Amino acid sequence: MNEIFTGSFTQQEPIPDEAIEAALAVMRHGRLHRYNVAPGELGETALLEQEFAARMGAKYCLAVASGGYAMATALRAVGVQPGDPVLTNAFTLAPVPGSIASVGARPVFVGVTAGLTIDLDDLQAKLDQARVLMLSHMRGHLCDMDRLMRMCDAAGVTVIEDCAHTMGAAWRGQLSGRQGAVGCYSCQTYKHVNSGEGGLLITDDEELAAKATMLSGSYMLYERHLAAPGPEVFERIKYTTPNVSGRMDNLRAAILRPQLRDLDHQVQRWNERYERIEQGLCDTPGLTIVERPEAETYVGSSIQFLLLDWSTDTIAEVIERCAARGVELKWFGGAEPTGFTSRYDSWRYADSTRMPNSDRVLAGIMDMRVPLTFSLEDCELIARIIRDEVTRIHNQATS
Numbered sequence: 461m462n463e464i465f466t467g468s469f470t471q472q473e474p475i476p477d478e479a480i481e482a483a484l485a486v487m488r489h490g491r492l493h494r495y496n497v498a499p500g501e502l503g504e505t506a507l508l509e510q511e512f513a514a515r516m517g518a519k520y521c522l523a524v525a526s527g528g529y530a531m532a533t534a535l536r537a538v539g540v541q542p543g544d545p546v547l548t549n550a551f552t553l554a555p556v557p558g559s560i561a562s563v564g565a566r567p568v569f570v571g572v573t574a575g576l577t578i579d580l581d582d583l584q585a586k587l588d589q590a591r592v593l594m595l596s597h598m599r600g601h602l603c604d605m606d607r608l609m610r611m612c613d614a615a616g617v618t619v620i621e622d623c624a625h626t627m628g629a630a631w632r633g634q635l636s637g638r639q640g641a642v643g644c645y646s647c648q649t650y651k652h653v654n655s656g657e658g659g660l661l662i663t664d665d666e667e668l669a670a671k672a673t674m675l676s677g678s679y680m681l682y683e684r685h686l687a688a689p690g691p692e693v694f695e696r697i698k699y700t701t702p703n704v705s706g707r708m709d710n711l712r713a714a715i716l717r718p719q720l721r722d723l724d725h726q727v728q729r730w731n732e733r734y735e736r737i738e739q740g741l742c743d744t745p746g747l748t749i750v751e752r753p754e755a756e757t758y759v760g761s762s763i764q765f766l767l768l769d770w771s772t773d774t775i776a777e778v779i780e781r782c783a784a785r786g787v788e789l790k791w792f793g794g795a796e797p798t799g800f801t802s803r804y805d806s807w808r809y810a811d812s813t814r815m816p817n818s819d820r821v822l823a824g825i826m827d828m829r830v831p832l833t834f835s836l837e838d839c840e841l842i843a844r845i846i847r848d849e850v851t852r853i854h855n856q857a858t859s
């Protein structure tokens with residue numbers, strides 16, 4: 461009898477009781493808009509920003525409506541104009557090139573390595589094509605950030621980090637989002653903290669922080685922020701920075717603050733699950749484990765492995781057979797975008813040239829969510845199912 465997994469890959473944990481209480485308090489007083497505060501009151505959104513800035517060791521933090529909004533705001537704040545080229549990852553999800561397109565700019569795609577990080581040699585070759593890099597730490601894989609920053613600094617390229625999958629991760633001990641000029645995070649349900657929708661942006665640059673705050677829709681109420689630069693900085697930019705409304709509200713912020721306090725513990729729980737799955741997949745014939753560099757502290761909220769050089773049909777068979785046993789795998793090699801998954805050549809509003817080495821990697825990337833509702837035994841079972849099906853189909857194909 462084949463084992464079957466019956467859990468849900470899209471079921472997150474409930475919102476913690478403390479967060480529910482905080483949300484109820486906001487609903488009871490009714491002041492949900494971030495600037496709607498009683499005299500002397502510090503609103504939940506302003507407190508969230510203050511706490512996230514402190515946690516990240518950043519001077520400034522702004523909470524906004526989504527991760528994608530944070531990225532578009534960062535692009536506007538660094539001065540990207542319509543028509544400008546912006547370097548970005550070929551292996552990422554649609555909101556990343558979407559944020560570039562949203563400001564009328566043009567994504568220039570950079571390839572992916574078998575480690576699932578941006579190809580730094582390809583980046584080196586393309587650095588002279590743009591003055592901004594939107595660096596996506598896709599699925600939590602961090603590239604050699606020391607080398608990347610050296611290269612970008614030398615070329616005068618500003619780095620904006622998309623940390624949608626790396627909240628809580630670090631490179632050589634430095635938290636993800638602290639290397640570039642701006643770090644952007646998502647608080648959407650499938651991320652490391654969950655307010656349904658929501659985003660956070662951090663920076664040490666006072667002018668970028670002031671511009672981002674004005675852009676998010678602060679009107680002239682920016683003095684109610686607790687992690688923003690002083691009014692003199694806003695004086696310099698307030699007449700020339702548009703309001704592109706995208707604030708966070710106090711209800712979401714109330715839900716997020718207790719979750720942030722618990723993030724380190726959650727990271728540990730994700731990694732226990734990730735390691736169980738990784739161990740279970742080790743030495744599966746035809747399956748390549750994605751090695752994690754020693755300098756990287758990751759958050760195993762999803763796991764990827766490669767079926768490199770497998771034919772489309774055999775990969776489709778693995779996906780189908782795993783699905784029949786309750787294991788949902790996503791594939792970056794499919795010709796058509798499906799669900800949350802798409803590829804650089806699916807984004808036809810942006811020109812791209814084929815990258816054969818990256819295409820080979822993308823064609824073999826299998827991707828799976830690891831929600832915290834999975835027990836460690838669930839993770840072992842899931843790994844056994846994948847191992848079983850991959851081995852069976854690999855042996856058939858090679859016999």
Ligand SMILES: Cc1ncc(COP(=O)(O)O)c(C=O)c1O
Pocket residue numbers: 526527528529552553555556596597598599622624625645646647648657658659
């Ligand atoms: C890699 C990546 N970047 C950015 C985003 C955008 O985040 P949000 O959904 O909060 O706009 C996502 C969302 O899934 C993502 O996966």
